[in-house]
Amino acid sequence: xxxxxxxxxxxxxxxxxxxxxxxxxxxxxxxxxxxxxxxxxxxxxxxxxxxxxxxxxxxxxxxxxxxxxxxxxxxxxxxxxxxxxxxxxxxxxxxxxxxxxxxxxxxxxxxxxxxxxxxxxxxxxx
Numbered sequence: 535x536x537x538x539x540x541x542x543x544x545x546x547x548x549x550x551x552x553x554x555x556x557x558x559x560x561x562x563x564x565x566x567x568x569x570x571x572x573x574x575x576x577x578x579x580x581x582x583x584x585x586x587x588x589x590x591x592x593x594x595x596x597x598x599x600x601x602x603x604x605x606x607x608x609x610x611x612x613x614x615x616x617x618x619x620x621x622x623x624x625x626x627x628x629x630x631x632x633x634x635x636x637x638x639x640x641x642x643x644x645x646x647x648x649x650x651x652x653x654x655x656x657x658x659x660x
Contacts, residue, residue: 540579543603546587547644553584556643560622580605594645601639601647610652614638630654 547553554573557563563575563582571586580603593600607613614628617640625647626639637651 540581541603542581542583544583544585545593545602545642545646546590547584547642548586548588548590548592549643550584550586552643557582557584560617560620561640561648562616562620592644593642593647596645600641600645601649604649604651607650607652610636610638610650613650 545553550571550573554565554575557575558565561577563577566574566576566581568574573584575582575584593602610628614624617624623641623643624638625641626637626649628636628638630636631651634654635651636654637649639647639649641647
């Protein structure tokens, strides 16, 4: 039977060291391993593969839809406070949405965006 164990998102980044540091220091990821030009990071079962691509446009410069992940979670208010304290770039403040989710968004130094959302019923907010 088919089952999704986890997902890995692959991001092309100009500055691998700066982007890795942001994920570690501001977003609480940990390093799984590094290989030549690559950094493999995780936050629980949310995995990121950062690839050093110095000649690519950064996500911010493409002027395209730069969201690459929507993370369904529990404990969103705790995560939001933690990211505020760490100085993460929050581009969308936490709020309850009419579609039944409490969500917020963060951006990386190169403009990749991640949305975090929790079912309002499970978050205890109304």
